[in-house]
Amino acid sequence: MKRAKLEREALNKQRKQRSGEHCKNVTASARLLKPKDGKVAGVWNMLRGEMRRIRKQNEFKAWQCQIRDLSELDALIFGHLDxxxxxxxxxxxxxxxxxDLKLTLTDEQRKYEQIRKHLQCFAKSRPSRNLDRER
Structure with missing residues (x-):
């Protein structure tokens, strides 16, 4: 359980790090295309739809990253479940x-007790032989 928690935390840390890098890239690309101080290039990019294209591209990349992160998390969770x-x-x-072992030991103990009782009864019923007396 601890190992699984550590793996999830590492995955979350990795995901946050990638998310931060992605945000930096998105803002940098958006900054390049925004009109700055009435410059013609920024207005021209806006008119051509370049800003909209970049924004859609960034949204698509963010969606792909989110799908990738969820699939990695799913893979990790399903691995832990397996x-x-x-x-x-x-x-x-x-x-x-x-x-099974406990049952086997109980049976063997019962058999041993039966054999021991049988031997005790046999020893009592039979006269003891004292070899010193017979000599």
Missing amino acids: QRRELSHEQKQQHQRQT
């Missing part, structure tokens, strides 16, 4: 193995 599913499956298998 890992969690695998761990849960392994945990269930381990629990089943432990349950």
